[in-house]
Amino acid sequence: MDDRTEHGIPRAVAIAWGMAETPQRGPRRGLSHERIVEAAIEIADADGLAAVTMQRVAESLGFTTMSLYRYVANKGELLTLMQDAASKLPKVDTWPPPEGWQEGIRQLAIQLTEIYRARTWMLELPRYERAVLMPNAMEFAERAMAALEPLPLDTEQRVAVILNLAVLAEGFCRLEINLAEEEVTEFDAHDIQLLSEVITPERFPLLAPLVVTGSWAGSPETGHGHVSGEFERGLQWLISGIEQLAAQASSPG
Amino acid sequence: MDDRTEHGIPRAVAIAWGMAETPQRGPRRGLSHERIVEAAIEIADADGLAAVTMQRVAESLGFTTMSLYRYVANKGELLTLMQDAASKLPKVDTWPPPEGWQEGIRQLAIQLTEIYRARTWMLELPRYERAVLMPNAMEFAERAMAALEPLPLDTEQRVAVILNLAVLAEGFCRLEINLAEEEVTEFDAHDIQLLSEVITPERFPLLAPLVVTGSWAGSPETGHGHVSGEFERGLQWLISGIEQLAAQASSPG
DNA sequence: ACCTGAACACCGTTCAAGT
DNA sequence: ACCTGAACACCGTTCAAGT
Numbered sequence: 099m100d101d102r103t104e105h106g107i108p109r110a111v112a113i114a115w116g117m118a119e120t121p122q123r124g125p126r127r128g129l130s131h132e133r134i135v136e137a138a139i140e141i142a143d144a145d146g147l148a149a150v151t152m153q154r155v156a157e158s159l160g161f162t163t164m165s166l167y168r169y170v171a172n173k174g175e176l177l178t179l180m181q182d183a184a185s186k187l188p189k190v191d192t193w194p195p196p197e198g199w200q201e202g203i204r205q206l207a208i209q210l211t212e213i214y215r216a217r218t219w220m221l222e223l224p225r226y227e228r229a230v231l232m233p234n235a236m237e238f239a240e241r242a243m244a245a246l247e248p249l250p251l252d253t254e255q256r257v258a259v260i261l262n263l264a265v266l267a268e269g270f271c272r273l274e275i276n277l278a279e280e281e282v283t284e285f286d287a288h289d290i291q292l293l294s295e296v297i298t299p300e301r302f303p304l305l306a307p308l309v310v311t312g313s314w315a316g317s318p319e320t321g322h323g324h325v326s327g328e329f330e331r332g333l334q335w336l337i338s339g340i341e342q343l344a345a346q347a348s349s350p351g
Numbered sequence: 352m353d354d355r356t357e358h359g360i361p362r363a364v365a366i367a368w369g370m371a372e373t374p375q376r377g378p379r380r381g382l383s384h385e386r387i388v389e390a391a392i393e394i395a396d397a398d399g400l401a402a403v404t405m406q407r408v409a410e411s412l413g414f415t416t417m418s419l420y421r422y423v424a425n426k427g428e429l430l431t432l433m434q435d436a437a438s439k440l441p442k443v444d445t446w447p448p449p450e451g452w453q454e455g456i457r458q459l460a461i462q463l464t465e466i467y468r469a470r471t472w473m474l475e476l477p478r479y480e481r482a483v484l485m486p487n488a489m490e491f492a493e494r495a496m497a498a499l500e501p502l503p504l505d506t507e508q509r510v511a512v513i514l515n516l517a518v519l520a521e522g523f524c525r526l527e528i529n530l531a532e533e534e535v536t537e538f539d540a541h542d543i544q545l546l547s548e549v550i551t552p553e554r555f556p557l558l559a560p561l562v563v564t565g566s567w568a569g570s571p572e573t574g575h576g577h578v579s580g581e582f583e584r585g586l587q588w589l590i591s592g593i594e595q596l597a598a599q600a601s602s603p604g
Numbered sequence: 605a606c607c608t609g610a611a612c613a614c615c616g617t618t619c620a621a622g623t
Numbered sequence: 624a625c626c627t628g629a630a631c632a633c634c635g636t637t638c639a640a641g642t
Contacts, residue, residue, distance in 0.1 A: 106542045115549040129606085152635065164636085165607050173635065222478050225525055226532055230568045231546065236555060239567070243557035253566050258581040262588070265522030266515070272478055273514065279479055289359045293484065296368040302489060304496035313506050314492065315483045328511040335515070338595055339588025382625085405616065417617085418626050426616065 109171055110178040111231050129161060131169050135179045142180065147219040150180075177223055182232035184217050187241065194245040200337050202245025203263060206238065207333055210267035221272050238264070249340070250347040262336055270329035277315070277325060362424055363431040364484050382414060384422050388432045395433065400472040403430075427480055435485035437470050440494065447498040453590050455498025456516060459491070460586055463520035474525050491517070502593070503600040515589055523582035530568070530578060 112118045113131050138155045152173055156163045170176045187209055194202040214220055229235070242260045251259075290310060299306045308314035365371045366384055391408045405426055409416045423429045440462055447455040467473055482488070495513045504512075543563060552559045561567035 106539060107545065115546075117545070117549065151633090153633095162608055164609085167636080168606060225475050225529065228529060230530065231550075231562075236550060236558060240555045240558045247557070253561065254580065255584070257561075257567065258584040261523070261526065261578065261581045262519070262585040265519060265526065265585070269518030269522045270514070273518065276478065276481060277483065286359060292360065292370070293368075296370065297484075297489065302493045304500070305489060305493045308506065308510075309484075314510065325514065327507065328514045331508070331511040332515040332518070332589070335592025335596075336585070336588050339591050342591055342595075343588075404614090406614095415627055417628085420617075421625060 107231075108178075108229055110175045110182075111229050113170075113175070114179060114182050114232050129159065129165060129169060131179065133159060134166060134169055134176065135183050138176055138180050139184055142219040143217065147222045150177075152176075174224070174227055177227040178229060178232075181220060181223055181228050182234050184220055185213060185232070185234035185238070187213075187234065187237055193241060194247070199245050199248055200341075203242070203259070203337060203340075204333065206242055206245065207263055207267045210238070210264065211271050211329075214268065214271040215274075218271075218275050221268070221275060249344050251340075251344065255343065259336070259340060266329065266332050266336065270325055270332070274325050360484075361431075361482055363428045363435075364482050366423075366428070367432060367435050367485050382412065382418060382422060384432065386412060387419060387422055387429065388436050391429055391433050392437055395472040396470065400475045403433075405429075427477070430476055430480040431482060431485075434473060434476055434481050435487050437473055438466060438485070438487035438491070440466075440487065440490055446494060447500070452498050452501055453594075456495070456512070456590060456593075457586065459495055459498065460516055460520045463491070463517065464524050464582075467521065467524035468527075471524075471528050474521070474528060502597050504593075504597065508596065512589070512593060519582065519585050519589065523578055523585070527578050527582075 109118065118131070134155060137158050138150050141150050141154055141158060152166055153163045155176070156166050166176070170179075195205060239260050242263060243256060246256050246259060249256075290312070294306070294310055297306050297309050302309075305314060362371065371384070387408060390411050391403050394403050394407055394411060405419055406416045408429070409419050419429070423432075448458060492513050495516060496509060499509050499512060502509075543565070547559065547563055550559050550562050555562075558567060
């Protein structure tokens, strides 16, 4: 099975949109794309992405490993489908929110971070196991477009807002998880003492003091080491940048 | 070999700073951390990250696979070391640039994207094979701090700028590579026709028209599909956000 | 058309042994 | 202390065969 359809569209995109025909004739057909993806996500949720092997996914469904290959060209395709399925935004009663486009932007950003934080395995997926044209990525973009509608921006500007929003949210989640898992967690005074032998004021005049005080990559006990404050600032800069642009656009000259 | 030192510092960090003692006594010692990392990077540059196996790295150095494990606790540690070694910023004559902090910020962002674009395998590294305290990450932060020095910001604000800068640059490189490799490259009118059957104006009233015209995930022939314009906008929003903050700080009240 | 079973060509990593 | 050689416990994926 090739991982492209007869067209330029990746097979995973076609499957996600339900465009990959799975004919009804023949034996049992106990399996389906949906069931396979669902089972894989359950395993990732429970035991992490490394636990998602073709064997284990199949086993959890009561089928042979090889039966999966009738539905999926390779493991990467399955991962791409998992990524999209896990990206489903929460239902909202009214959209965009009446508080204004800034609130809409902010809510979308927060919803993205909640998705990633609930499923950190999503940020462990290989870079290429994602596609722009998947249903839930489109849904995100559509909601963002709706929130931005009252603004006097051209298409490219709107697209830029959406991409920056997504990049910021994902990037800071990644950073947050890295910091939580890596060095920072178990830092103590002794470690900092040790690091300060190489991170000297001579070599890092501006940064060395911050490392010592814990302001840079600091430990949780110093009140740093979480990065959500920096994310909110970035979001605010994005929003005020858009405000400025909108003001220019509506009063030209 | 454990992947932590006796302290909370990850072994990879200690190695990168030259704090992991490799005693001189004993047989040949033909190997070193530097040579191993260098060899691994050469392989990644030539044949991609997937080609970097312990066997191939060792082989390219003329040693047994297992000899590597005397220097590196596991493959992940090697990947972390590769990440940092490949993150070396270009030498600059004068820093920060005399044109002002905005130019400094911009130059740093561009330098980051050039590093990633030259070595796309860096963006394929698993999320956890990165550490904040590695030498070249520190060097980046130090340069950014130097560029920001004239500004009346507090420490947390400066840190926020640096993190947003890094997140933006990396995120857009990732996006750019995804778009180049994935669906977009080989899109034609027929594909769009096919997609427009599921991406309908009913379900995606604002986005569907953009997909048809190629403004969203468009093909190169329509002039879209590259994302550097959106990155520059984000960078500009970041910069004007900082300008605004700085103006507030210097004229309080 | 759907699923199975056996086999292949890899991985990273262990362990005990050599010098 | 440094390196080797053989072995282990996995992977994803192929292929030919069953129903």
